[in-house]
Every structure is written in C-alpha cells, then in structure tokens.
Amino acid sequence: MLSALLLIPLIGSLALLPISEESGVTRMKQIALTTSMVNFIVSIVLWGEFDSSSLQYQFVQEFNTLSFCHLNIGIDGISLYFVLLTTFITPLCILSNWDNIKFGMKYFLIAFLLMETLLIAVFVVLDLMLFYIFFESVLIPMFLVVGIWGGSVTRIRASFLLFLYTLAGSLFMLLSIMVIYYNIGSTDFTVVSLSNMSLDAQKVLWLGFFLSLAVKSPMVPFHIWLPRAHAEAPLGASILLAALFLKLATYGYLRILITMLPDATSYFSPLVQTMAVVTLIYSSLATLRQTDFKALVAYSSIGHMAIVILGLFSNTIVGIEGAIALSIAHGVISPAMFALVGGVLYDVHHTRTIRYYRGLAVYMPVFVAMFFITTAFNMAVPLSLNWVGEALSLAGIFQKSPIIGVLGASSIVLSACYSIFLFNRLSFGAYSQYLSFTTDISRREFMLVLPMLLVALIFGIMPNVIFTDLHVAVTQLLYAVEPVADLTNIEAAVDALGGK
C-alpha cells in the first residue's frame, strides 16, 4: 500500500505529459487533482488499517532485489500523520493555483505531483541515506517552482536562498551519514538505533545532523531563506513549504537525533533550548515589524516551529506528542493563512503590502469571518489543535526546564500580538482608499480553506484520535520497549520464558 502512495502521483504526472497546454489545461488540472485525491483516499485506508498498539513498523515493504540501494519502506505512528498531512495538503495546493498560473501549467502540476512522491518517500523510507536523498531532492522542484512561477523579480533571489541555504546545511548531514556508514556498516534505521556509539562520536554526528535540520526548521540564525521563499513563491508552493517542508525537519529530529543519538541529544539540550527560545522571541518580534503579509505569516511559522522544537527536546512523552500535534496543526492552519492572504487578497489586488489594505469586512464579510477563525487558531486558542499542541509542548519543556518553559510561553502573548494586529489591520476600519469594490471569497477559495479549518477544529476537540496512534511510537523513542514473548504462540512463549 505504501508503494501505491509513492507511485500514484508519479503515474499522474506521467499521464500529464502527452497533454498539450494549448487545448488541455482543464483536463490537466482535473487529472492532477484526481490523482492527488486518489492518493489521499489510499492514505485514509492506510490510516484505517493502522494498528496503534503495534511496536513494529507497519506496511513494511522490502525491495532487496535493487542492486544500487537497500530500499525498505514502512510507517509507524509518527510517520503516519506526516504521510496523511502530505496527501491531504497536495490536492489543496493544486486547487489553490487553479486559476492563476498563466503559463507552463503542465510542468507546474508535474512538479507538485513529483514533490508529493518525494515528500511521502522521506516519511516512509527506513534508511538514512535514502532519507537524505529524498530530503534533498524535494528542493529541486521547489527551486524551479519558486524561480519560474514566483510573484516578482525578486523570486530568483528567493529561490536561490531556499536552495543554497538548505543544501549547504545538508552537506553536514551527508558527512555524518557517511561516517555512520563507515563505522557501523549500514544506514538502516533499526541497525543504527541499536548500535552502541560512544558519547563523543554521537556529539560530532549530532552536530552535523543538527546543522542541517536547524536550517530546515528553520532556527535563528539560519532562517533567512524562509520569509523570502514564502513571500515570493506561488500560493501552492507557499502552502507546501509551510505545511510540509518545515515538517521534514521535525521528522528528522524525531527519527535521527532523538532515536539514534539520544545521549548527544541529552547533552546538547541546553543548546537547542537556547536556539529555540531565541528563535521564538526574535522571530515573533520581527513578525510585528513586517510590511508584507506573506512575510508576516512566514515569520510566524518560524516562531511556531520553535515551540515544536522545544517540545521535541523536552525528553517527555507529553512534550513530544504535543510537538507532533502542533506540527500537524501548523501544517493545516499556516496554509489556510497563506490561502486567505496570499491567495484571496493577492489574486485580486496583486500587492502584498499591508499598508494598502483596510476595512475588508465592508465588502468581504465571509472572508473576514474565515480569516478570524484562522487567525484565532494560529494564535492557539482552545478548541484548536494548535492549542493542544502548544500547551502540551510547553508543558513538556516546563517539566525539563521551567525557566525555559516560561520564556517559551511568551510565544502565547507574542503570537496573539501579531495575529490580532494583522486581522484588525486588514479587516476593520474604513474601506481602504487604494482598493476598488470587490466581491467576496469565491466558492473554490472557501472550499480550499474550509477543510483545513475543519481538521484543526475536529482534532482540536478530539486530539486523542491522533494521540492513540502516537503513544506507542513516542514511548519507544524515550524508553526501550521490546516484546518479551510472542503471545500468539503460547507454547513458544512459555519456552521463551523458561518453561515456567
């Protein structure tokens, strides 16, 4: 089933190749959307079949006949939700750019379907080298999408910042992987996590991996690429960047640093806490000063990811589960923010400067209502999954280091400041003298944002739906959990326990 998730988008992108752009744009869009929807349905079936009590990777498929690599794929509770997020967001990305790509629609859609395959591959491979390959390979289509279909002349600089920053950081990850392979002889997740590395070795490897993941997260001072990339990217690419690219780092922290290098993770916890708190406060203060609403939402993403990192490195089940929940919540709400400001407003008025907008509630009341709910969820009000994730992440880090927890909790106030500023500034007051009369949000845009809000609301009310699947996997991260005996075969179990 996992291989179907990887192949369906590729088949869809191949189906687009023979269609000509002059006559078949509508058919191309329908094929791409249908492909991504089918992939989403397959992932829902996968979710239904998932056994939340299993200790092992599930749906494992091994491709040992490949001569050039050892391809194993499988999922556990952690990767399940990132896969679901990927398949959920991709149709929304395609829908978001339904009308506003004026040229090269075929290649635009092919790029997104390709990115869907590569992103799912990152979350399902069980090998470090393949993780690295797919982790880096998503940059190439995104570099092309931002550079070709971006918003203004500065899109070239933004695409190069995105590509070179993350690539340069990831070279250190490659070095660490090569050292692991040289010393252990394998890059398989299970083999590496069971190997006994000395603390000194773990420290060096940890720094190599951390530098790459810190650029991807991003953390101050490696965050420069994100606001530019988000602001200049077309809407679908902004959604994909916010929803999934940042979660690659979250997944890397969980799979590599916490699982494989636990002693070094504990050793470097103060460093991570420092960088996360600095990132959170500095990015939140920078958010307040933004004049471009897409850059404002991008900076707010940096602050939210800092809270995720605080939760991940809290060394508590509460903190890690909260961080994963916040990652999922941010993965739906931040795209909703981009869809509203970068999609609805920018498509009509073609300017991102906040100064031009005021009083949108006069002519766009439905838009303002949706914007209010999205803003409220973005600042983590209760009933949203953002609140659940943020509260649990801060609870986790509070257990580990109360003072860092208090500093991290300043995000609650700061996120409210910039969220309410943006909402108030755009929505209320007299209608802007710079804008002409416009109609409200369209049905397509409404249906684009509504699923994202519903996901955040439903899982915010019932977060146990997510946590039930996460418990076993997260517990395994922190505690070595091994089955004592196979209880499906009683005689063998009795023998295994010494015949007593």
Place this chain on the structure above:
Amino acid sequence: MAGGGHHQSVRLDPAIERWSAMRENVYQNFTFTRRASRTAIALGILVPGAIALVAMAYDEKFDMAGKRRGESLITGQSGAKPAAKE
C-alpha cells in the same frame, strides 16, 4: 475567485511603494555603525549567552512530579518533613 475572477489593481501610492521597497531592501544598506554594532552584540551574543547560561544551569534541575508538602523541588533532594504529631 474573489473579485469576480478579475484582477483589480490596487491604486498604487508612490510613497507607499518607495517605503515598502525601502523596508524590503534595508539589508542592502546595512553597515556596522556604532549603534548597529552595539545592538548586534547585545542581541546576537549577550542575550543568547544569558539564555544559554540559564538553560545549562537549570536543565533537569527541578522535579515537580508527585511532590508533597515540604519536599524540595530540586532534583535529588528529598527534604521531606516528618508528619505533624497530633
């Protein structure tokens, strides 16, 4: 889409455009003046350094789980008082 599917240009204000361009490209004119240097040292070294010292000093220092009255919150110290006699 909103706007009836038509792009409705905003009435550009040259002053706002100049201001917006200035804010977006301020990094091109950045130089390390005395004030900028002081700010960079304070926000780039002193504040993160202070937070790092706090993080290192108080990491896993406190254990709040299951504490009773009189017990110390500091990890490794019990400090429980004997029960009061009636």
